[in-house]
Amino acid sequence: MDIFLRNTNYRKFSLASWLSSAGNILFYLALMTYASRLKNYSLALSLIAITESLPNLIQSLSGYLADRTKNKYHVIVWLAIIRFALYLLVGLLFATNISGWNLVLLVIGLNFISDLSGKYSGGLQTPLIVSLVGENEMSEAQGFTNGISQLITMIAQFAGSGLLLFMSYSGLAIVNAITFLVAGIIYANIGMNVKKQEVNKQPEEVNTQKFGATIVSSLKQVKQANGLLTIVLVIALLNGLLSTVEPLISIVLAGNKNMLIGNYSFTIAVVSTVAAIGMASGSAIGTKIFKNTSLFLIVLADTIATITLAIAIIYGNIFASLFCLTILGFLAGIVSPKLLQWLVTTVDRKILSSSVGLLNTILVMAGPLTTTVFTSIASATNITYALYGIIILGIAVFIAISIVLLKINKAD
Template sequence: MGIFLKNKNYRKLSFASWLSSAGDILFYLALMTYASKLHNYTLAISLISITEAIPRLIESLSGYYADRTKNKFKMIVWLAIIRFILYLIVGLLFVTNIAGWNLILIVIGINFISDISGMYSGGLTTPLIVNLVGQNEVAEATGFTNGISQIISTVAQFVGSVLLLYLSYSNLAIVNALTFLFAGLLYASVGHNYLKTHPQEDVAVNQQGFFTTLKSSFSQIKKANGLLTVISVIALLNGILMTLEPLISIVVAGNKSMLIGTYTFTIALIGAVDSIGFALGSAIGTIIFKKASLFVISLIDTIISAGTTLAIINKNIIATLIFITLLSFFAGVASPKMMQWLVSSVDRTILSSSVGALNTILQIAGPLMTAIFTSIASAIGINYALFALIIVSVTVFAIILYVMNKTKKAQANMQPAE
């Protein structure tokens, strides 16, 4: 939080990011609500979900093009203006005679273009954050920003559901457009201030091909002892966290003793403590555990993941909620620390590509593990799926412990003898 309060440019950059995220969530709710009222709404909602997921799966590609962009601030401002125009068009479309499937397909297409632009903009922002706050403060800075972003996202969902009672779909699209306009103005202000203090700075850009860049990224990550393993471990931990929610939903549905009020409220409460835990971990945990290694944080998280699963098996909803909060908290601590390690391990010219590849791995792990463990629950029983998760947690713990000891020995051998 100290970086956020002291660094005016980073503060403006953060506000711009929060504005864009809040606007996106408001419009996403509006779009899903409109789709839910269509004939064959299942297909419409599925199309929206698919087009929302695709940009995340190609983040390494958008990161690659971000690394090849020389004037990053200028491009970010233009992308914000483009997204402002796109959602103004959407707002106008909602008040035309176009309706039903014709309208939803056009809006989904525009929204997809906007999401791709947003992913590209995020890639452009990554190296700029490092320049603004310094390499050693990346974990604290991004942790605080991500934590507040998580809180804003949660609040925006509730606000959006209320606004839908009073505002039209067109109005919400225009509200989203305005968030991008204000974000663009903030980006322009930061860019102007930054270029005033760095007028002659020669910006190096990536000149390699896409696959050569990915190869170079993984090669540099592998040279950092233990980083690649930790990335894989955190992907698994994120996968466990994502998998637990549908498994808990299954257990709660069959055990009324786990209900807090109604089934819907219980599931909403689980989602809420998950979001709160992650937000607190990102915003505050990164400061509290600033000196703790990523290995230690990962070990703690694997122990908690096993504890969460045991609480579910024992059908103790209070213990489950506490463990999920802790699991999310340490996941929130781990992500910025991993970013810090990545920033210090790869060349700045391929940083966005590396972050994109990393996020793609993290994005794939969750749905893949969810599909595997929910399939086990459906085929042979929920308890088998839960015990399998415990085995995964124990295995991951053993791997981290082994790699941590191996890394310590390697670092000790590298130190010159006195």
């Protein structure tokens, strides 16, 4: 939080990011609510989910384009204006006589274009944030921003459901549009401030390699950092297990009424809330508390929390499960910013966005893969076998990380 308070430009950057995120969540809820009232609502909701997830899978490409972009502040401002225009158009569409599937398909298409623009904008922002806060402060700064963003997400979800009671879909789309316009103005202000502060400015470095060569170069630099590639793959696996735990808990709760707190829906809400609070507090507070703690030690603790959580679920203790899930979320919230810091200090600045995009793609892909595997085991055999599988995998990861850590300490 210190860097947020003392760095004016970074504070403005964070506020612009939070503002546009809140607007996006409000609109997403409105779109999902509208789609849920269609005749074939399951197909509509599936299309929305697919188009929302697809941009996450091409972050390495959007990061590559960002690395090749000059005048990044200028482009970020224009992207914010484009997204403002897109959602203004969406607001107008909701206000017309178009209805049903025709409207939903148009809105999904425009929303998809906006999401692609958002990933490109995110890639542009990464090296700019590093230049604002410095490499050594990147973990704490990004952790605080991510933590507050997660809290805003929770608040916006509740606020969105309340706003839908008296606001139209068109109104929420226009609110979202305005958030991007305001964010664009803030980014423009930061850009002007930075330009005034830069004396004897060096020429801006941009990546001139082709996409394939950039990815190869990024992987080579990551491999040169002892243990970084291993820790990336392990964290991807742990993030996947974290995303797997919630659906497995929902299956267990459906069959074990003794674990319910009140009723099923309330218990599921509590599970989601404690996981989100854990991640938010880990990002916002934990990154500062454990700033000088080895990432390997945090990952080892994360692995132990995963194993303990699976054991608590097997024994049907809901309160122990919630406690372990909170700890797991807290540690996961610390891991991502610390990993980003390591990456920032390892790869060349001109391919930083490509490297971060590649990292995020790996992390995103791990969730659906592990969830599919363990939920399939649960449905094909028994939920207990899936939980035992998580324990065995957790032990294997713990042993692997311990061996890598011993090798690194021995080399040092």
